Amino acid sequence: MTPQRKLFLGARLKRLRRDRGLNQSQMADQLGISGSYLNHLERNQRPVTAGILLRLAEAFDVDVKAFASESADSTGAGQLTEVFSDPILADLGVSRHELLELADNAPGVAEGIARLYTALRELQRQPADAGTGGADPRVLITPETWVRDYIQAQRNHLPELEEGAETLGGALSHPLSLAEPLRQRLKEAWGVEVRVVDPEFLEDASQHFDQQRRILMISSLLRPENRQFAIAYQLALLEFAPIIARMLESARPPDPGSRRLLHMSFANYAASAILMPYGKFLRAAEEHRYAIDRLCSQFGSNVEQIAHRLTTLGRSGAKGVPFFMLRVDPAGNISKRYAGESFPFSHFGGTCPRWHLHTAFQTPGQTIRQLIETPDAQRFFTISRTIERPIRPDLRDDALLAIGLGCDVKHAHRIAYADGLDLTNTPATPVGPACAICPRLQCPYRATAPAGRILAVEENRKTISPYPFVPS
Known part of the structure; x- marks a missing residue:
């Protein structure tokens, strides 16, 4: 948070209020301010003060730094800067201040611009004769891109899954390995048997759940820590099915492919949280000062x-x-x-x-x-x-x-x-x-010319950087 800059966070306040199902009067009461003052805040006619931020933290358990930071929204000024540095937009000369105002005051518009730009980049990757066949242009935003951006918008933390996974992971703790308690839980609670099979049996899969026979088959090519994760993943799909279903409905993925990939991402997250319960993992991370190999040994997981x-x-x-x-x-x-x-x-x-x-x-x-x-x-x-x-x-x-x-x-x-x-x-x-989009002038590692900049190439003089340009 920059002290010199006034914080106009109206769009974020409005979104927070709507997410909590409150009208302006109800939220104003919880913050101890008048409804008209909250209205001014939401319309960016008044800046958000430090006192209001503290009341938000107390009343709604808001992370003040995250709420007030430039990157609090899924599309911030940094991402918009990349978009407007593209050659087709660079000549507009849109300033960072304008982009910051757009990201703060119209986050939906900023997100729309980012999606359109992503779709354009995906279209440019298609063969020249492929076309879209009249399909919905949203298909040009790949499921991977959509899911990545959605997870990042949550700041890569999903509290809906953490609590249940922490309880389950704690109940299944084992001094040697979690694999056996996980297997037993699958068998006793869900009637699912785990088998390690030859890779030829699974063809192109590393694991497969046969719902009819209630058998989870895991490829013998997987290492022990990956087999353990495979079991935790299947357990997460079953244990947290209602929670994940609610999260999927709330996320509203744009197409079936994105929905399935997000479903898998939620289950992967829950599996990780089962194997490494939040409180226990955080304490160990702080105790070992984030030494990865020590954490690998304690939790039976790999580096990744x-x-x-x-x-x-x-x-x-x-x-x-x-x-x-x-x-x-x-x-x-x-x-x-x-x-x-x-x-x-x-x-x-x-x-x-x-x-x-x-x-x-x-x-x-x-x-x-x-x-x-x-x-x-x-x-x-x-x-x-x-x-x-x-x-x-x-x-x-x-x-x-x-x-x-x-x-x-x-x-x-x-x-x-x-x-x-x-x-x-x-x-x-x-x-x-x-x-x-890198603004550094004298970089010998530069691989491409900077977008929207005038090259300063001279036939009688070679520079260290292969693409020198005129600074702004």
């Missing part, structure tokens, strides 16, 4: 499962370090992108080649730490390391992926990997978002 769980610790009054996480393959394709708070990279493009996430493939199994700094002078502490794919049907295929985990540098003292690093004086590596 632990890293993903670390991004979900957003419970009001009991928060962990707000990590962001990416997973990439050797070609640089991003297959996972999660953030518990701020996220310093592009929403639509790839990542900066100067981030050591990409060099992790050169030192498999090692944890690489790095301080990075974004163009707006924000500093982040990050760690990167390789992981192995959960299943590899063909041994000739590359088994490695890489994950990057990071947080604002102000939290780094809580993390074991930062020990011995001078967080104040150590130079940070300058990074940026995707090259097409």
